[in-house]
Amino acid sequence: TLWGVPQGVNNIVFNNENLFFNTVNQQRYLTNIYADLKLGKYLNFRSEWGNDHINQITRFYMSPEMTTGGQQGVIRGVNDFRNRIGNTINANNFFTYKRTVKDVHQFDWVLGTQYTYNNSRSSQIRTSNIPAAPSLNTTQVAGVIDGASDRLDQFLYLSAFTRINYNYDRKYLLGASFRRDGSSRFGTNYRWANFPSLSAGWVLSEEKFMKNKEWISFLKLRSSWGLTGNSNPGGVEAINFGGFGVGQAFYAGNIGYPFRRIQALAENVRWEKTQMLDLGIDFGFFDNRLSGSVNYYERNTDDLILGANPMPSTGIIGGRNFLNIGAMRNWGWEFTVSAKVVNGRDFKWQVDANAAYNQNKVTDLGGLSPVAVAFGVNRVFVGMPISTYWLPMYKGADAATGYPVFADVRRKSDGTPELDGNGYPQHDPNSSIVVDPFGRIAGTNTNVNWENISAPMHDKPGQPLWTGGVTNTFSYKGVTLSALITFSAGNWIYDQGAQNQAYMLQTFRNVQEEFIKDRWRAPGDITQNHALFFNPVFAGQATSRFLYNGDFARLRNLRISYDLPKDWLKSIKLDKCQIYFNATNLITWTKFPGWDPEVSGTLSFQDFNGQPQNIAASQTNGDPPQARNINFGALINF
Secondary structure, three states: OOOOOOOOOOOHHHHOOOOEEEEEEEEEEEEEEEEEEEOOOOEEEEEEEEEEEEEEEEEEEEOOOOOOOHHHOOOOOEEEEEEEEEEEEEEEEEEEEEEEEOOOEEEEEEEEEEEEEEEEEEEEEEEEOOOOOHHHOOHHHOOEEEEEEEEEEEEEEEEEEEEEEEEEOOOEEEEEEEEEEEEOOOOOOOOEEEEEEEEEEEEHHHOHHHOOOOOEEEEEEEEEEEEEEEOOOOOOOOOOOOOEOOOOEEEOOEEEOOEOOOHHHHOOOOOEEEEEEEEEEEEEEOOOOEEEEEEEEEEEEEEEEEEEOOOHHHOOEOOOEEEEEEEEEEEEEEEEEEEEEEEOOOEEEEEEEEEEEEEEEEEEOOOOOHHHHOOOOEEOOOOOOOOEEEEEOEEEEOOOOOOEEEEEEOEOOOOOEOOOOOOOOOEEEEEEEEEOOOOEEOOOOOEOOHHHHEEEOOOOOOOOOEEEEEEEEEEEOOEEEEEEEEEEEOOEEEEHHHHHOOOEOOOOOOOOHHHOOOEOOOOOOOOOEOOOOEOOHHHHOOOHHHEEEOOEEEEEEEEEEEEOOHHHHHOOOOOEEEEEEEEEOOOEEEOOOOOOOOOOOOOOOOOOOOOHHHHOOOEEOOOOOOOOEEEEEEEEEO
């Protein structure tokens, strides 16, 4: 008997398609055509048209023998069918004018339009109580329809743009551009927006006073400023289209399903705009054996499009609407360097490296509270990075009882929280609240209010401060060895998977070794892990106990290749023959105890707004690690 097989285990029965399958069948057709017309000595016209058509069918089937209780159970099998048909048309038409006057004045001018139309329709039906016969695994024979939906999404973009570049004597560079973009995602009053940009450059190495600096091969100063826009909050949702939302809402005390976007609100949503500033220097020394760049940037985004609770004036509590409710600032430095360390006739060694340092701060939420935008482990606070954690601070085990100990927030003499300069509570590491297995303050009948002892984790951000990579390439007489190491530093990861396996629960779950080997066992023990209790009330509470340093370095790619000598290939009429070994994700150096420190957000423990990728960038819940791939092969050119 197979019924009740847990889906979270690697069981051989999942390879039996008569009992279980999860398939995706996708057909995609890409079409592109273009035409170039020369209208004069300096003037050209180009027209580009493209079409992207996709038809995707996703099917999930689980026989009644696989679900809990088998054919006598409540669910008795699952059959899920999903279909999506999408079509996107892109068109670009533009003129280009290029001219050089007296060999010192170079002009480059572009004028054109851009058109994008998308039409996508998706439908889904999920059923249960199905026959056990594999030949009858269609949704029409199911006894229960658990859910069904049909959705149409259409949007149109129209743009007009122009760009002009001027170069004087290959030393002084000026550029300017202007775009006017329109999106059907917005209401008629805010559909169009203007996006200008300016740039300037100075190639110092072309100046006469630099000619006697033979060690300087290239030196350039550059700067740019511009505005860019975003009209898509993530996904394919049309902001000003109606449609019923996910989850329940309350209408005068009655449960119902909320509109995702109230039309009156949607008409007032406008373009999200980012003002960008870049200042940089590009250099090349010693005949460009050492080259690179240093860049400082700022990104100030206004009118952030985020999902948030509807305003109280709508009469709806729950659901979400897209609103322009915030502003954010990103700033930092970017570095690149390339060095030909050894450049001999037979042996060569080249190093290519890049690094980026980024800081982030939310500067405005439009008067909304943090929980209106996100309610979970990560929240959005004015004056703090966007991925700030909101958690109770875990301090370890109580030496006398083995109960977990948490810090309270700083409080005034009257017991109210002492707020920081941004108006938020702050942890008091010198205070202690001991919590018993029933979720009460030890020695009392008072339940712990976890929200009241939570505060932003200022010293443990969710976004990395440093990212980058280093590539070393060695070559000797046809043999090439290349190794790429990437790194990330400065972020902390919330591991929900560790939380799920930290306690002895009634459900069938393992307890990770790290929570067992150094735990409290007897009065007087000073340990980080509290005693093990069966099914403690606080097992489902997120705390800083499960925050881990997310720094890592990874051998991202290792490639060894050998090119056979040309003389060997002539006799067999081959132009090239290369034998290679290639491996990805071979080694990871990290203190993170979970599966993979390279995470990109998870839906678990996140808010109803479904915004985990930017708000909860460093959460993981047993997510599978990146695959390690090892390949051998040969490249042959005839």
